[in-house]
Amino acid sequence: MLLEIDDVSLLYGRIQALHGISLTVDEGEVVALIGANGAGKSTTMRAISGIRPVAAGRIRFQGEDITKLRADLRVRRGLCQAPEGRGIFPGMTVLENLDMGAYTRRDRAGIAQDLNRVLDLFPRLAERRKQHGGTLSGGEQQMLAVGRALMSRPKLLLLDEPSMGLAPMLIQQIFSIITEINEQGTTILLVEQNAQQALARAHRAYVLETGRIVKSGTGAELLHDPAVKEAYLGVA
Amino acid sequence: MTTVLERVRSGREAAGERWRGAPRWVRWALLAAVIVFFYALPNREFYQYLGPIPTPGANFTQVMFTVSIYVLLAVGLNIVVGFAGLLDLGYFGFFAVGAYTVAVLTSPSSDVKTLWPWLLAVPVAIGLTMVSGVMLGTPTLRLRGDYLALVTLGFAEMIRIAAVSSEFLKGQRGFNQIPHPPGQYADGKPVFGVLDARPYYWLVLTLIILVVIGVRNLTHSRVGRAWISIREDEDAAQLMGVPTFKFKLWAFAAGAAIAGLAGALFAGKQNFVNSQNFELLNSIIILAAVIFGGSGNIVGAIVGGGLVAYMIERFRGIELFGVELYEYRFLFFGLVLVVMMIFRPEGLIPNRRRAAEFKDRRKEVTVGE
């Protein structure tokens, strides 16, 4: 198992956002985490990437217990998250943003190689390499957030709602890039409200409701599950 | 109104473009001219030709020394506020720690009676301010939110109260006969005397240049990138592998050290330090100066610190309707700041990065593009 989360709970002050969730991600997979607004999807991501401490439970990455490990050290272990809401650096140019993605790395040749790869994946970013992140359009910022995370050459890429706020055509584009990244060998944990697309692309998926995992299965299974259909796919 | 503003703004942007587009030698020559100008400035033979620039109500050379101390402080605070994005409301507290450390270690009125020479006390003063910065920062910089603003405000006030009421720090009576910096002319006269403020000003100016070179190198390194990323989005910085706490603490400690240096220089010049030198308002003035100049930009901080300190002194001795303008200096600053925040929130000379941060479009929802 690449990532194992075992019975993790997380508190924001007195509010409990996660109630003992468990999930796993295997090498090479795309795993989706779907759920309504406020279900705790982003919170799960924060627990995994380490920017919020967990109250109980264990997180294991490549067999190593990282529950108490600092967030920046988790990046060095190969865990990188593209934050929710296009958390790019607005005052840095596209290239500087991508460079920040490689902050933990020293291998210049490898960084240059990955930069070319990212610019190939996102030609729009290549065209705007000198433009400040804050002045990009929403879709471009989303691509930048994903590209920046890739620059750390992660073993596990965490994507928090990469399609949020985008036009349908761009959503399509983002999802096909996600598949492409996975096919190039990166394992992906994907958080989405756009359940249809996420389930169609994922090998396996989990359904999160008010801080609890209520269902899991392969993407195809959940896509045809009547309860999931009703709650998340907008079909009765 | 807006069109005029737009035009002014685009005019400034064009000026910025011209500066960046100018050949290297032109920029170096201009920079050299500016530096020479400021070294020459406190000489009467020079400033008497500068029309309204010399201050009517105060000795201009003394004023320039005060201005230089403020510039040094602004450069230091700019690391904390401008680069790392930490709101420090008690920066002057570190200045006080620096000045009092020198006073306690060198003055004959001090209880410890060490009577050190000034130069020996300076590194101790810098070290101690840094340590107090680390002690203040360690518990607070881990927390999110505005704790740092509150804690720093409390710290500065605590130092002030200690200065006023503790027996050890001598309150109003203060410390006298603090020794000057070392150095003699060939004829045996000391370089740093009582009457002539110029050598002190030149010393501070030289230190400003050195500090600015150091800070510039730092900002162009991995450290600088880490600071900027923290300022722009702390969570994202952490998610990219930046040890945010460590870098925030460094920025805070580096800023504190510069304030400690400024305090030590002030004590060495003044010869006398007492509790009246450290009003809370000073912290706010320096913060205002950094924001006014364009926080995040070294040149902005220098211009902001210099202009603000100079203007305060310039108001001395000018009467309007029978009141000295100096009395209204803070009202005036309040007004300037409010106007500034409305029309140019990124400061007088913002850096381009900062301007882009203000134009951030991340919160927009994109439906069709």
Ligand SMILES: Nc1ncnc2c1ncn2[C@@H]1O[C@H](COP(=O)(O)OP(=O)(O)O)[C@@H](O)[C@H]1O
């Ligand atoms: N910083 C925070 N402080 C307090 N409560 C929070 C915070 N972030 C999220 N929450 C709460 O935790 C719950 C889960 O939020 P989140 O993980 O963001 O949901 P999702 O990403 O699934 O929309 C929500 O009830 C939300 O209000």
Ligand SMILES: [Mg+2]
């Ligand atoms: Mg979310």
